[in-house]
Amino acid sequence: MEFRLLGPLEVLHEGRPVALGGIKQRATLGFLLLKANQVVPTSRLLGALWPGEDPPASARKMLQNAVWSLRAALSVTEGPGAPKLSTQAPGYVLQVDQEQVDLFRFHQRAERGRAERSTPELAAKLLREALGTWRGAALADLVESGISWPELAVVENARLDAMEDYFDAELACGRHRSVLGVLEAMVEAERLRERSCGQLMLALYRCGRHADALTVYSRLRTSLVEDLGLEPGPGLQKLQHAILTHDPALAVAPAREEAEVPRLRSVEPIPVPRAGVRRRHLTVALVRVRPATGDADPAEVDHALAAVTAMVRSGIEELGGTVATSIGSASLALFGGPFARGGDEERAVRAALALRDCFADGIGRSLVVRIAVVTGEALVLTEPGAPPTVTGTLVDECQHVLSAVPEGAVWICSRTRELTGGAFHGAEAVNGAWEISGAAGQVDEHDSELAVVRGFLDRALRRDTPHLVTLLGEADAFLERFGGLVDGPRLVCGRVVAGDPLRVVTDVLAGYCGVRPDDVGGLRGKLGAALRAIGPAEADDLLPRLAPDTRADHADVAGAWRRFLELAAQDRPLVVVLRDVHLAGEEVLDAVETLADSSRPVPLLVVVAAKPALLDRRPSWGGGKPHAASITLDPPRDGTADRLRRLVLSTADRGALFGAEEGEPAGRWPTREPARRKSLWRDESWRPRVVKLPKLSAGANRA
Secondary structure, three states: OEEEOOOOOEEEEOOEEOOOOOHHHHHHHHHHHHOOOOEEEHHHHHHHHOOOOOOOOOHHHHHHHHHHHHHHHHOOOOOOOOOEEEEEOOEEEEEOOHHHEHHHHHHHHHHHHHHOOOOHHHHHHHHHHHHOOOOOOOOHHHHHOOOOOHHHHHHHHHHHHHHHHHHHHHHHOOOHHHHHHHHHHHHHHOOOOHHHHHHHHHHHHHOOOHHHHHHHHHHHHHHHHHHHOOOOOHHHHHHHHHHHOOOHHHOOOHHHHHHHHHHHHHOOOOOOOOOOEEEEEEEEEEEEEEEOOOOOOHHHHHHHHHHHHHHHHHHHHHOOOEEEEEEOOEEEEEEEOOOOOOOHHHHHHHHHHHHHHHHHOOOOOOEEEEEEEEEEEEEEEEEOOEEEEEEOHHHHHHHHHHOOOOOOOEEEOHHHHHHHOOOEEEEEOOOOOEEEEEEOOOOOOOHHHHHHHHHHHHHHHHHOOOEEEEEEOOOHHHHHHHHHHOOOOEEEEEEOEOOEOOHHHHHHHHHHHOOOOOOHHHHHHHHHHHHHHHOOOOHHHHHHHHOOOOOOOHHHHHHHHHHHHHHHHHHOOEEEEEEOHHHOOHHHHHHHHHHOOOOOOOOEEEEEEEOOHHHHHOOOOOOOOOOEEEEEOOOOOOOHHHHHHHHHHHHOOHHHHHOOOOOOOOOOOOOOOOOOOOOOOOOOOOOOOEEEOOOOOOOOOOO
């Protein structure tokens, strides 16, 4: 049996999750695991289950019931090494093999990594493995429900300490460029940690960003002086002085510096999020569903709510949102975040209205919905392979607005109303909130297709893997919208011109270098500087083949251009947008198509727009490649809200929501699992060549 605390609480038996019951039962297990193999007094458990409040009179009985249920859940494993939950005065003890708990495995590997400080390569490897055991914030599902234990802060600090140890090892190996992005994210989230600030200063200095390194020091000093009345420690002050005087001791040892580039190509992805914790502008929607009457059969209500949760997730993801968490009858959805800009507020309100209308159309037996939508700033934690976690006053504000929303209504905050302009009809409610009755006009948008492309961008960044997306049809407006959503990666564009097969190469290079395509001298100089910065070992070879006045043959130029894009993406995540690719020569087509075959760690997304004639020339374009897909941009035929309503109705488990189907005994709920829709742009096994949206295939939704 395996216990997972470093992320949402999970217990696995033979690779399958064990049902843990409700929030109090899960919290009991989580706290006992934090104190594994120790006796936990009953009074301490009661305080953990009802933090900041007096436990109810029935609290001890509820705790006993939770322990009894946990014993039954853990009894699936027997024999030596099986976990055992025992009563032992003055409380309970959970006896478990520490190797079965990811928290203890993390501590063991982190200690092994620290013990190998004298061998930076080995230390970095061990610490990377330790950090790889994390799947999100510790006991993230319990924290989302309001749990806040001092023990969780201790666990989180242990993680931050391990990250700083890892950064020390990577810097000692000369890999300052590979950790720079994660260091910046950590310092942004933990501004008063002097050790990580010093590491970031050193990494910036070694990257030639001396002014930025001193800015980090200045910002930290301002925060310490203004908030705490303290000056930075002596070590950080010495580092600032060394940067100011260009102390040679700060440079990477020659042997390390020479080995940096090949090591970066082979190093495994850092097992912490690329985006990390950032303060983001986003819109959140809180959707709560409950029975209209209080006399419903609890078993029937539970089955219906499970189906509703899957249905709500499908509807929200259809419009590019993300369900951060679902607890009981409530789902928290996010619109915005690392790679979304523009239109997120309107998209969130349209999704809310569509869900409201679905329930008005008869979704569910005696179920009613209330929805609140608010916009503002929040801390967003992103983890590979896990939904984002949002904290801050924005979620509290959303809960406050929802508490006043009547059944069957959608309320939005004043900020959301301001940003959506006149897109929706509504009337002022209370405390600055507005009740929205409907949209001022239906807007035809390729929201589903846009979400797919954004999903590929997210995968390319998370996996450091190049992806190729082909848009077939009229894509100019779509690409304008997509370009406005790219935030963080560098964005470069090019257009294929008939009769000038290499013009698209020049366009992309000029856009990357920040010069006009017809400025031959400026482009050659900037291109040389760029190549020396991102690929010094290959600059002398690539520059003669890529220079605007080159005499190399087309295949040689296209191959050099392909290599340039890989190097550029390794230096900073890159998005390349190419238009009219159906007019490109065979050499350029070969270079573009094979970009998705690269085995190097390259965070690169290539989006090409072409007419269907491209498939006439190359019927197998993108076919069979694991990181390539094509999307046909069919003209939308109806409004976003109507399309979403039909999708949600089609994906609902009609047996669970409407009652027994024909041929089934009355009063009995179907025993089959709710029908779910696959979230195409997040499912790792989805590898189509042509996807026609919005007609999406059915399947299992992301859990």
